[in-house]
Amino acid sequence: MEHESLAGRIFRGAALTLILVFFMFPIVWILLMSFQTNEQILRIPPRILFEPTLANYEALISGQLRTAAGNLEITFMRNLWNSFVLSSGAVVLALLLGVPAAYAFARFKFRLGETIAFTLLSFRFAPPLLVLLPLSLYYQELGLNDTYVGIVWVYQLIALPLILWIVRGYFEDISPDIEHAYRLAGHSWSEAFTRIAVPLAGPGIAAAGLLSFIFCWNNFIFALILASADKQPVTVGALAFVTASGIQYGQIAAAIVLSVTPTLLLALYAQRYLVEGLSLGAVKG
């Protein structure tokens, strides 16, 4: 490690602080907003010190929004539940399909293999709007419009390529001879896959699953077009706070806090797995 001058250390500290403040400020501000009423929020100049209120959270959880124009039903908790169902459904399906596929792409070199793998990845590059219009027409034909199954299916465009490409890398890092040794001892190909390859790639699979969960959770456009009120996730549901009598900043802030909390926790958790997964690669035989 090279020695740094005092000035260098101070400069680095300052730069880091600046970046941290830049990225953390909005999150802190949202957190503060979520404990204020609309009047407090819109006060000019804004104040750091205020009397906190839980009214926003109460409104969200009870589903009753009192505005100047009267009482409004909101379905935030339902949206949160939808987000959870849709994202986890999508991730589970993507894992079931993607992990075996990733293994196949990693282990077997077959005709058009690279092409197929890349095509799947390219779903991530395509703008969602490109597929949405034809997709919604098809979905109406097929009766998949506004169903959990339909939305989970579309979410595969988000989750599947991620899982496929991340997990494939993990499988490629495992020496195939570890599986070969197991197979020689009298085990079948599929046993080697489930008992050797999957556990060894476990941290990678977990990381890929959590990452794609977060991506699904944050998706907005697919659900906006394909789901009606009772199937909408939080990202779309938050639009309900833009009401006839104004924008309910306090509730929006509380809703954001509630909806990022699960993904934030997951992200912290996934980070641990990512590190573990990467260190496994270093000791492969």
Add this chain to the structure above:
Amino acid sequence: MGMLELRSIDKVYRSRGRPAVHAVRSLDMAVEKGEIVALLGSSGCGKTSTLRMIAGFESVTAGSIALRGRRIDELPPARRKVAMAFEGYSLYPPLTVRENIAFALKSQQLSRSEVSRRVEAIARLVEIDDILESYPRVISGGQQQRVSLARALVRDADLYLLDEPMGQLEPQLRAVLRGRIKSLLAEREMTAIFVTHDQTEASALADRIVVMEDGVLQQFASEKELKERPANLFVASFIGEPPMNLLEMEVKQAGSGFRLSAGPDVAFDISGDGLDQAARGVLAAVPRVQVGIRPQRIGVGEGAVRVRIGSNQWLGDQSHIAGECAGYLLIAVIPNRIAARPGDVVQFAIAPRHLNIFGPDGVCIRHAEVS
């Protein structure tokens, strides 16, 4: 019928965008029960490919493999009854050394105490009994290699394939293990093929040696035979330390025999009686042949061949004397020391009966006499 029979095996690796690699070419080989065979050859000559085809991780492009009389080349690896120690060790990281070895016994349905008895016995044999509870990532490469070897040897299998099983070990330990493994294999009548590029190891451990080059089996014979009756130029120049001296000589018919010469001092009369029909035919037809002489067969001090000494080394039990003669480098190995210095001219004695003669295609048409 042999224990293992390979019939005209070919292996071609085809990958997109790269030229096909013909790694093994029409390989024929039969191994007897209880025999230990070494696959000897330079890097990339197809040794590992051969083992992997027998184990079942690579398909054969052409040919057939039979083990104990059953065709195995279409069977999945699990049903071939073959054990293998891999070049890259390939231990299972989440398990301890003990579990890694015991893992190989799982499908044999042994009692728990029998498993641990066997694991401990083999661990003692390869000197890893003190690291049985360690994990693969914390032990050295040499230790990993021995764990991998133990994992293969602990099983009951019809055939053991060992890919460079001792490459990472220190010479002393290697010599000890070689002896122990040889007696283990002999005691249990285990049939084994191991890969090595170390001639000493091949001759110490193997009953017979396969010399491979460029995917082609050059010769499959005992060490003694490889040395005394090399099938071709490649084997002649590959086997032996230092390698055989090779000179190109002119051929002239001389009565019923032939006269081979490489310059005025270096000329030999080969009588026609010692040659078979084919050899006589070749010698009569070609103007020049390659001639090989083992360094140990050259006498130093007197003789017709005058050599200008380039180096004279005493290795403690033998002298290696190298010199130049008729444009060729000749090396002689003798059991005593001589006083020659670089630049001196010394006489070498080469007897015609000690010449190996190779035809234009490299095949040996006449072997040197033994003794």
